[in-house]
Amino acid sequence: GLWGTLAVGLFNIYENPETGLSKGLLYGGGFHQLGTQCLGVAAILSWTIITMLAVFLFIKKTIGLRVTREEELVGLDISEHGLASSYADFALALHTEPPEDMAEVPQAVAVPVSHAVPVRNVPAGGSLISKVVIITRQNKFDQLKTALSDIGITGMTVSNVMGCGMQKGASEMYRGVPLEINLLPKIKVEIVVTKVPVRAVVDTAKKVLYTGHIGDGKIFVYGVENVVKVRTGEGGYPALQ
Known part of the structure; x- marks a missing residue:
């Protein structure tokens, strides 16, 4: 012009x-x-x-020029258009967000967690040791890490994993044909605790990770028989210090 x-x-x-x-x-x-x-x-x-x-x-x-950080990570194809990929003829992009019309579920129903402490032998050091494994969305890790640090968690192991739950991944329709995404990208956070109460870890994780949609993740709690520090040979509670 x-x-x-x-x-x-x-x-x-x-x-x-x-x-x-x-x-x-x-x-x-x-x-x-x-x-x-x-x-x-x-x-x-x-x-x-x-x-x-x-x-x-x-x-x-007023409404802002940019989308949210979560929408940037999962992509606007799914958040704006409900498509796994705008280029589905070439490749199918994995995503972790549910459809917009997915009904929200109350937190108490969505993430019920019970921690039953079995009768276990107390390892050296005089304290029970528990392992908490959290599997959730990748874009929630920074918030989770900060929240766990605030309650005294100083050590964790983090892995990028692929997985799905009872829903077998997110089902999508493309041009009238059902497409099944079997595995979705997740992170797995493993924490071994003895001084910090397991309930505090679980409650903190639930508070940070909850959105009310499918895909918020799972929390697993295990009993640990013993921990041995390789450098010193210490076991039990002292090995975690």
């Missing part, structure tokens, strides 16, 4: 003294018509820049 406006000042072959239209620069009309066209271009650019700056500033201060 801008080039078309400037081209009139270069290539115009018509004249109309009543309207002030003169020939273009390359057809003997001099710089008069080209200057007029440049003034028009400058007016268009000024109007566009000022107006759009105002519009985008208004959007930024």
